[in-house]
Amino acid sequence: MASKKVLIVYAHQSSGSFNSAAKDAAVEVLTAKGCAVEVSDLYAMTFKATATAEDITGKVKNADHFCYGEETKLAWEAGKLTADISEEQRKLTEADLVIFQFPMYWFTVPAIMKGWMDRVLTLGFAFTHEKRYSQGIFKDKKAMLSFTTGSQESMFSANGINGDMNVTLWPLQNGILHYCGFQVLAPQIFWAPSHVPSEARGTMLEGWRTRMQGLLGENPLAFTPLDCFDGEKGYQLKPEVHEQHAAKEFGLTVGIHLGKALPPNNQMKAGV
Ligand SMILES: Cc1cc2nc3c(=O)[nH]c(=O)nc-3n(C[C@H](O)[C@H](O)[C@H](O)COP(=O)(O)OP(=O)(O)OC[C@H]3O[C@@H](n4cnc5c(N)ncnc54)[C@H](O)[C@@H]3O)c2cc1C
Numbered sequence: 001m002a003s004k005k006v007l008i009v010y011a012h013q014s015s016g017s018f019n020s021a022a023k024d025a026a027v028e029v030l031t032a033k034g035c036a037v038e039v040s041d042l043y044a045m046t047f048k049a050t051a052t053a054e055d056i057t058g059k060v061k062n063a064d065h066f067c068y069g070e071e072t073k074l075a076w077e078a079g080k081l082t083a084d085i086s087e088e089q090r091k092l093t094e095a096d097l098v099i100f101q102f103p104m105y106w107f108t109v110p111a112i113m114k115g116w117m118d119r120v121l122t123l124g125f126a127f128t129h130e131k132r133y134s135q136g137i138f139k140d141k142k143a144m145l146s147f148t149t150g151s152q153e154s155m156f157s158a159n160g161i162n163g164d165m166n167v168t169l170w171p172l173q174n175g176i177l178h179y180c181g182f183q184v185l186a187p188q189i190f191w192a193p194s195h196v197p198s199e200a201r202g203t204m205l206e207g208w209r210t211r212m213q214g215l216l217g218e219n220p221l222a223f224t225p226l227d228c229f230d231g232e233k234g235y236q237l238k239p240e241v242h243e244q245h246a247a248k249e250f251g252l253t254v255g256i257h258l259g260k261a262l263p264p265n266n267q268m269k270a271g272v
Contacts, residue, residue, distance in 0.1 A: 004216055006030050007095035008039045011102040011113040018148055018193040018201060023101045025205055029212040038091050042112045048084065049115025055082050073123040081122065088120040097216055098143040098182070104150070107168050117176055126180045134225040136181015142220065143177045144185035145169070153191045165189070166267040170254045173267055174223060183220035186269050219270040224252050
């Protein structure tokens with residue numbers, strides 16, 4: 001994987017944190033493998049989390065009824081997005097792989113990272129009506145979530161109190177990453193590092209280091225291709241695709257379950 005470019009979008013306040021250690025391990029291992037690694041350290045950058053009219057330099061089209069998506073699309077086309085957004089878009093354009101490193105907050109990414117997604121993944125730049133999902137703008141790039149939890153793994157199982165982690169990951173992995181076309185690599189989940197012995201934390205970091213040796217060669221998670229849905233009929237699954245899966249035990253993905261059981265590990269492992 002020599003000469004590949006990796007962008008790590010990192011959200012933790014503390015350099016003494018487990019997330020910081022996971023980020024540092026990624027920088028070290030991927031750099032040693034010949035990758036050019038850039039880190040966007042969002043808290044250190046005091047990255048703005050809110051999507052507002054201030055993200056546009058100069059006049060907006062309709063200040064009375066400001067529509068963020070439409071206005072930022074026009075601003076992106078005219079080169080009028082603020083420098084912090086343009087710089088992240090530059091990094092993203094150059095990257096072959098984007099790693100989002102964060103502690104899980106309220107079943108999703110911290111607000112500062114959500115702000116990065118809201119503001120950097122601009123309409124026109126990251127997606128259009130025609131170019132999304134399997135035909136998305138970033139279909140030649142890979143992306144993955146690498147995160148820590150406070151919960152133990154059992155709490156995020158199908159029987160656990162938090163529900164199935166595959167369901168939790170669907171909005172982020174399908175609704176944001178795959179929507180923009182990214183090939184989504186299986187997530188790296190560090191379960192409850194605050195609640196395990198120091199030795200177990202070392203083992204988790206070692207596992208991450210080992211995984212990174214082959215990370216860019218990994219197969220991505222499976223999503224249902226865009227052409228399986230009928231755009232003329234509200235993007236419903238086409239009847240013939242439905243029929244192809246009629247006899248199967250599990251649904252297609254976590255999001256498209258066809259009244260069947262959720263496919264196990266659909267958002268956690270490639271090839272399932
Ligand atoms: C607002 C909010 C919402 C939350 N929502 C959720 C939620 O929805 N679901 C959920 O499961 N959790 C949730 N949490 C918990 C949160 O996800 C965890 O606290 C977080 O993931 C722990 O990661 P950390 O990096 O902050 O751990 P830290 O506390 O920084 O680190 C854990 C331990 O690792 C040690 N460590 C640091 N570096 C190394 C190293 N190199 N080697 C070995 N050990 C090291 C640290 O010293 C510490 O003892 C939430 C927390 C907050 C604040």
